[in-house]
Amino acid sequence: MDESLNISAFMESGHLELYVLGDLPVEEMESITRLAATHPEIREEIEAIEASLISYAEAHAPNDPAGGLLSRTLKAIDAEFEDDREALLQPQPESQTRILDFRPRWAWAVAASILVVSGAANFWLLSNWQTSEQNLLALRQEQEVLAAQFQQASQLVEKSQSQLAILQLPSTRQLELAGLPGSPDSRVTLFWNPEEQALLVANAELKALPEGFQYQLWAIIDGQPVDAGLLTGLEAWQQMKGIGPGAQAFAITIEPTGGSISPTLNDMVVLGNV
Amino acid sequence: MTQHSIEADIVRLLASQEKEAIRLIFRHYRRALFGVIISVVKDEALAEDTLQDALVKIWRNGPTYDPSKGRLYTWMLNICRNAAIDKTRSRHFQAGLVTQKEDFFVSGSNLPHLDTETPVDTLDLRNWVTRLSPEHQEVVNLIYFGGRTHQEASEELNLPLGTVKSRLRKALGILRTWMSP
Secondary structure: HHHHHHHHHHOOOOOOHHHHHHHOHHHHHHHHHHHHHHHHHHHHHHHHHHHHHHHHHHHHOOOOOOOOHHHHHHHHHHHHHHHHHHHOOOOOOHHHHHHOOOHHHHHHHHHHHHHHHHHHHHHHHHHHHHHHHHHHHHHHHHHHHHHOOOOHHHHHHHHHHHHHHHOOOOOOEEEEEEEEOOOOOOOEEEEEEEEOOEEEEEEOOOOOOOOOOOEEEEEEEEEEEEEEEEOOOOOEEEEEEOOOOOOEEEEEEEOOOOOOOOOOOEEEEEEEOO | OHHHHHHHHHHHHHHHOOHHHHHHHHHHHHHHHHHHHHHOOOOOOHHHHHHHHHHHHHHHHHHHOOHHHOHHHHHHHHHHHHHHHHHHOOOOOOOOOHHHHHHOOOOOOOOOOOOOOOOOOHHHHHHHHHOOOHHHHHHHHHHOOOOOOOHHHHHHHHOHHHHHHHHHHHHHHHHHHOOOO
C-alpha cells in the first residue's frame, strides 16, 4: 500500500518526463530504468510520455520524408560497410611489410604475449599494492605508538626541568623526615620552597602498603595538620601540593586510598621539623 | 507487435549492426526524427540529407547504445539533433538560411511548408500542437528540439530557471494527458 502510494507520487513528480528527455544525471537515469523493469505502471507511463513527445515531433514534420530516403540510407550504410571491409583487407604497403616483417600469426603471438605480460604485470602491481597498503598501515600504527611515547617523554622532561629549577633556587630547603618508633627504618627526603610554594618528595624509603591504603603528606602549620597531597606509590621525585611559608614540620601518615581530611595520628610513619 | 517489443528488436539488431535495425527505425520513428531535424534546419531537402546522415550514424554507433542509461528514442533523437545542429553550422547552411535564424522555435504557428497538400492526419497533429500555449511551446521546442539545457533555455528566453522548469513540466504534462483521453 505504502509502496503503491510512493509509486504514484513518483510518477507525478515530473522525473519520468525528464527521464524520457534524457535530462537527469546518469545514476538517476539508471535507477529509473531499473524501476521501470520491475514496475509495469512506471514503464507504461514512460512509454505514454514518450509517445506524446513522438507525436509532438511528428506534428512538426510537414510530411513524410521522401520515399527514396530509406534506400539511399541503406546504400550509404552498405558503402560504409564496404569501406570498412576494404580497409581491413587492404594489404600493408610493401615498405612497411619489409621493415616489420610480421606475418599475421606472429602478430597474434606477439599480441597474446603482450597481453599475458601485461596481465602478469597487473597481478604483480596489485599484489605489491596490497602489500604496500598493509605495510603502510603497520607503519602508521607504529608511528602512533611512537608519538604517544614521545609525548610522555616530553612531559617527563618538562616536569623534571621544573623540578630541577626548584632545586636550583637558593631558597629551596632540603628536609629529612625520620622514621617514628612504629617504622624506625622509614626515611623521606623533601625539597620545599616556601616562596614558590613548591614541595617535592625526592626520595621515599617507606614500606609497601597493603591494598586500600596510601601514604599522605601533611604540613604542620600553627600546630594544625594541612594536607600536602598523596604519594603515588614509592617513586622518587613526586610533586606535592604547594605549601607556603609558615610550616613548622612535615609528617606522613597511612590513610585509606584517596586520603583523609585529617591525619590518622596513630599511623604516622615519619616526621621532620623545619 | 507492441511498441515495447519493437523497441527490444531494434536494440538487439542495433547491437549487432544489422541493417534491419535501420529499416525498423525508419518504419516507426522516421516522422518524429524528421520533425525534430526540420525544426532545426528549417528546410525539407536539407532535413532529408540530415536524416540520412543521422541514420547512418545510428547504425554505426548502434553497439554503443546502453538501454540502462536512457530510452532508445531519446538516444536516436540526440544523434539526429546533433546532426541537424552540425548542419546549421556548415557554411552552405549559413549562407542560404541566415535570415531565418531569428524565427527559430518561436511558436507552433511558425512551422515550415504548411500547404494544401499536407495530409489530413498532419493537420490534426498541427491542431494538437497549437493547443499548447506559445509560452509552453517555446520552452518545449528549445529543450526538446534545440537540445538546450534548462539553464541555457532560461538565459535565451530571459526567464528565471524555475519558470523554465515549471513550464516544461506543465507542457509535458499537458501533452501526456492528450495522449490518454
